[in-house]
Structures are given as structure tokens and as C-alpha cells.
Amino acid sequence: MTYYFRRSILPSHLITHQVMFLQPQKFLLRKSNPVLFQSSLSKSYTNFSPSSQKDSTFFSHYMKKSTKATIEQFSAVIIAKFIVTGIISYLLVDLIYARYKNRRNERLLNNTIEKGNQPDLEFLETDLISRPEIIERLKVIFQPHKDQSYYHIVCEEHGTGKTTLTRIASREAGAGVIYFDVPVTFEKFAKEFAKTINFSFEKHISFKWKILGYITDKSTYPKWIRVMDAFKRASAVYKAKYGKPPVIIYNNISRLVHKDKGIEMLITLQDDAKDNADH
Template structure:
């Protein structure tokens, strides 16, 4: 009863997540924000939960927080921490739980790890207080509460069972039209796991994806926000594309006086470490497989997920390569592409080791 009472305040006012970026460095993406705000303002009969995906470094966290702040009332925001031991605190803060009295994730983990492990639907009872508040909110405002789970990628490798609990609960409450959950993640294993479960039947499709900045947005960011001349801004964009984190890094290095060739080599060295981790370099485990895959992907710029899957004889191999930040799975279109322009730049620079010869037209990478 105490927790039900505590939950009233954040439900009425909404959570205001902190935005850790100054206005002069913020890239305005009003179309993305407006699309997300529509998700955060469902009508009373809305019966789906949502998955929002993007690659690391696209600025999705900032965009999600801006939209959550602008909508305010009826939106709760949970930032899933990388350290699971802090998840109780994050969850408790978001819904104003007295988590010293009721430890949500500790209950889940105790049940998951016990000898007589119950069904996941039983673990989901830990959200009973939130569901009760959702019913009261809908009765008063004639629309469901929305809860945003940001950074759920932190759960998929070490504690996928908690992600499953949240997904099952989202499905059941979408069925009952009590509350709407929004899962925000980096592309990779999260969409694949969630899509493979029966609870996916209540997910809103197609999945919303937040992509890189367009060339126009990237050039405006470099020229307007960083005061870089157009000719140099174009060279930086051609190197890393519209990936906002990479753009910021190369822009900062350029403004610090580093020559473009040095910046380029630093970018390529970083990408090479990704290829090394993915075991796609000569004499590595996936080198031969990777050569064919890279050539086929260069020809069309994208592969269907089924075409990509056909390169692997085991799901473990596929997930290992897909999680290496060389390739990117896009659930909205069910396709796989290169993860970034910097990956393409590396392949172009190292065409010889992947047997992509100068007389082969696919070397002309966009």
C-alpha cells in the first residue's frame, strides 16, 4: 500500500530524465522526436508494446529523454544500468518505489536462481504495484501509462531472464490495455531474442529504428555546431558517415589541430580492432566466411536476414559476428548492413586483404 501511494507522484507528473548535453552541441532531430512522442501518447485502446532500436552512438538516449520530458504526464522512465546491482535503485527511482522495502530485481533473481525456479510469469508479479497504479491512472485520465525501459541491451547477455520478464509483463498488460511498455535498445541480440518469443505477438511492428544523421544533418552539425569549413566537413563525413559519436570524435580531433590523415588512420585502427575481435582478419576463424559475406554485402549494400544467416552453421557464430559491430541487424526491415561508414572506409582501404580488387566495381563504396 505504501508503494502504491508513492507511485502517484511520478505517474501524475512523469519522470524528467536528465539530458547531459548542451544546447549548442545538440543535433535537433524533430521528426524523430515527434515520432517517439506519438508512441508515448497512446489512446485508451492501444494494445501493443514497442521496441525502439538504433546503433550505439546515434544519440537515441538523448532523443528518448527529450521526448519523455516533453510529454511528461503519464510517462515513466527507467534507465537500465550496465551494473545489474544498481538495477533495483534505477527501477525504484523511476517509479518512486521504497526499494529498501521491496527489492524488485532481487526478488526476480532469487526466484530465477532458486532450485525450484518458478515460471517467468510468476516472477512478473513483482510489478503488481505498478499495474495497480496503471489501472487508477487509466480510470482517471482515460489512457494508459507508458513506461520506457532504456538501454535494455545491458540485460541481454548477462541477465536475459529479466528482459524476458519485462517483455512478458509488457505483453500481458498490452493485452489488458493497462499500460504500454517501450523498450529502447541498440541493434543486435535484443531484437532477435524478443522476436523469437511468443510475447512478440503484442509488439508493434514494424519496429521503430533511429538511424544515423543524414548527410545534410551531419554537415550542418560539423559546420554550424563545430565551425568546421565545408571542404573539411565533407572529408570527415565521408570517413565516418552520420554516426553522431564518431562525428563528434573526429570533429574534436580536427579542431584540436590534428591532420586529416592522422584522424583517418586512428579511425581505421579502431575499426581494425573490431575486425580482429570478430575474427574476420586473415588466418582468423571467420576470415574465409567473411570475405564472401563482405563482397556480397558490398554488391547490394544490404542482405536479408535469411541471406545473412545462411553464412553460418550455428546460431552462436551468427550472434558472435553480429555483436562485433561490423554488421548491423535492422529489425524494421529485417535486413543486415554494414554497421557504419567507418567500417566501409576500412574495407575500401584494405581491399586487398578481402580480395576486393581495383577492377571490381563494388569498390566504389557510397
């Protein structure tokens, strides 16, 4: 009676201990039912085992799922960082490259003005009639002093050797002298003049500014105005470095008179020459 009473009111694991504690008492062992005792133990361990296995399975499944989610999240973060880093690196390299190309173009322009373009001669000097006085006079004109406040026009009949003598004098004068032969076709003026002073119309704009729609106002100007602005910039650099202005020689400038747009350009060139002489 004592056994069954304790079994009915106590938990199964306490009963097991109670039975083991009471084992030395022979009377109780004789009176106890072995089948019921084994059944009690079996029931106790049977009730415990499925619950533990279920918890273990759930924990294992949770850990696998959590680990997988963590790995996926970590991978997504790494990929996102790579993408952001790649975009930033591209924009930075593109910006540096654009600045490098633009500065390189400016440097080539400044170097050309500084050294002069040294025009070629159509004839050997030995085949020409020597005119040293005229050449020396032209060289003086091509090497102005700091405060010079005027510009020159060289005029003479066709075929008297103005072009040849001017080329010889500009070659001997060297630094700071740009000789430009005005083309017959007005449309080629800007392109040929840009080639003479080593100027590039292409302005490198970084991808960042392209996205933002950055366009300089001067990029919409006519090319001949843009190339003249480039020459002015290079002239300012030359004057600051050497203390005197550079010289530009327009040969066959009269070709502009026969074109409608050429007259506008001729007036602009004369006004520009006057402004430079005044300042």
C-alpha cells in the first residue's frame, strides 16, 4: 500500500529513488511486484526520451537555419561592400583621369607657346636672296618688351617674299612666337589654328559630372572663339613666367575679308590684338 500511495502522489523520478531506497527492506521487496517496478522505470525513461530527442532535433534545425541565414546575410553585406567600393573606385579613377587629360592638354599648349612652333621653310635659305636687315627688323618685332602697347601689320605686294622672310625671322626668334598661315577655307580656321598651338577641343569630363549634366558654357561657343580663349590662357602663363607677351603671326590674314563670317572674325582678331596691346 505504501508503494502505490507514493506512486500516485509523487513524480516518477522520486518513486524510482524511493524504490531504490527501500530496496534493503526484504519485506517490501517480497511484497512489491517486479513487473510493476520495471513498468514504472520503463515508463519513466520512455516519457523522458522522446521529449529530449525532439528538443535536440529542434535545436539542431534552428542552429542550421540560423547559421544559413547568417552566412547569407554576411555574403550579401560583402557583395554590397564590393559593389560600393567598386563604384567609388571607378568614379575616383575616372575623375583623376579626366583631370590628368585636361592638365596634360593645357601643359602641351603652354609648352608650344613657350617654345614657339618653328614653321617650316618652303625653300632652302641658300636658294634665297639674303635680306638680313629685314630679318633683324622682324626679329625685333617678334620679341616685344614688357610694356609694348601696339601691334604690327606687315604689308607688301604679292610675291615679294613676305611669307618666307617672316618664317625665317620667326624661326630665329624662337621662343614665344607662333606662326599661323590662315587657311583658304574659313571653316578650317579653328581646326588648323588649334593644330598650330597644340590645342585639343576635347574636354574630358568625368562620368560623375556627366551624370549630373555638367556642361561648361564655353563648350557651346564656336570653335574659333574657344581656340582663341585657349591661346589667351597660354599667353597669360607665358607673360607671367617671362615678363613679356608672346607673339602670334597671322599670315595671309586678308583671306578672311572675302568671307562673310571671316569679316566678323577679322574684326574680333583686331579688337583682341588692340586689347592685348592696351593691357
